[in-house]
Amino acid sequence: MVTIYDIAKACGCSSATVSKALNNYPDVNIKTKEKIKKKAKELGFVPNLQARALSTKRTWNIGVLFEDKSNSGLTHYYFSQVLQAVKEQAEEKGYDITFISKNLGGVDMSYLEHCNRRNIDGVVIACIDFKDNQVQELMASKIPVVVIDYDSEFVSAIMSDNVRGLYELTSYLIALGHRDIVYAYGHEVYVTEERIRGFKKALDEAGIPFTEDMLVKSRYSEKQANIDAVEEILKREKLPTAVLFPDDYAAIWGINAFRNHGVKIPEDISVAGFDGVEIGEMIFPRLTTIKQNTVRLGKEASLKCIQLLESKSKDNTKITVGIELIPGGTAMPPKTQM
Structure with a gap:
């Protein structure tokens, strides 16, 4: 199995530099980062997700909370496009997606409890009753939250005009x-x-x-x-x-x-x-x-969520996406x- 030490040896740099490059740390030169990533791909390097979680103190997992009132779920013609953009942008940045619900393995729990159980790094919320007590609880928690098409003083929002x-x-x-x-x-x-x-x-x-x-x-x-x-x-x-x-x-x-x-x-x-x-x-x-x-709505929500969780902060930034x-x-x- 290829390790970061093998990549470091092949690139002529330290294992610490390899680790930082693979985890997109900003203090690594762009050309060096590209060289390391290219070599890692050539050698067939597969990251150890558990080790990465321990070293970065993140699970690299973004939660998505989505419950549309028309009960069409992921087949919803509009929100499926938004959520696909959220997913693609998150994956491009190295994150996985977990859908948040009130039930996990047959056990009833709040949205916040589900996030804590799964060690979710951040959450994107779309198409839900934002006035629901459990949604409000999640938005008021320490977990970075970004909402789509809702204006809140507590969390960041990506809104269509x-x-x-x-x-x-x-x-x-x-x-x-x-x-x-x-x-x-x-x-x-x-x-x-x-x-x-x-x-x-x-x-x-x-x-x-x-x-x-x-x-x-x-x-x-x-x-x-x-x-x-x-x-x-x-x-x-x-x-x-x-x-x-x-x-x-x-x-x-x-x-x-x-x-x-x-x-x-x-x-x-x-x-x-x-x-x-x-x-x-x-x-x-x-x-x-x-x-x-829809693509920009999803991508902006995903990028904002990642920016918040990586900076370990919360804000109430508002980004408005244009219409035609x-x-x-x-x-x-x-x-x-x-």
């Missing part, structure tokens, strides 16, 4: 001539609050009075909830000219529900989604939506404007 997203989407519809716009919003969580704020901001700047009937309660990624939202809208004496849905899948289910009632999209009602996932490109006409940068408006054929000027 949800206010700007709904603001730009609503402003786009207003520019097309729409004034009677309904937003079918998702679960009542922080992200939804931010998006409603962007929706109201766009209306206010356009001089369109906001009324409560411009909001219809729905749910993220849930077929029946969005069909029900359409049914509620169809009961109105006067239909809106445009409807915003909480996400792209919701928008597609909404489009189908409208069409089943003889409502043409976009001729009778314009429709828009949110997220910018691939399925929006697969329907005809293409879905009008806001594209979120994707105009599509599901939104057009209302009939009165044509």
Whole structure:
């Protein structure tokens, strides 16, 4: 078995330098580090994880806490991309990923207890009830925590620009001539609050009075909830000219529900989604939506978590990731404007 002493001999340096280079310590020259890593690969060196944990006082293990309200788990089309980016970035830096839950081997425990049992170095939290006592307990602990799409004074956060997203989407519809716009919003969580704020901001700047009937309660990624939202809208004496849905899948289910009632999209009602996932490109006409940068969200969360755990610190840094408006054929000027 190849050891760090073999690598040191082959590179003409000390075993301490080899150890530091393989563990990415900053006090090793970049060229020396590259030379050592290249030689280690050539010799077939496999690191002893237990020895590395003892020498660095870290387990090289990042916890991921993820429980989406739609119960789609890792098949969730949006968050699966975010979590994949978290995983890839962590692995690139030499870390493993462990999913955190309230149950380990049939034993009920808190999220913090699970982290302590597994000796987790740091945690990335996404898509969960952040007001849950156990989540709050974890965020207040000594473990470095980074949250995705939640603003907390206690931990670092990587956030998609949800206010700007709904603001730009609503402003786009207003520019097309729409004034009677309904937003079918998702679960009542922080992200939804931010998006409603962007929706109201766009209306206010356009001089369109906001009324409560411009909001219809729905749910993220849930077929029946969005069909029900359409049914509620169809009961109105006067239909809106445009409807915003909480996400792209919701928008597609909404489009189908409208069409089943003889409502043409976009001729009778314009429709828009949110997220910018691939399925929006697969329907005809293409879905009008806001594209979120899932890869950057995941990578930034992973990198920030690693930076915190390696510096043995906690902070409440906020990083906002931009969005992009994707105009599509599901939104057009209302009939009165044509």
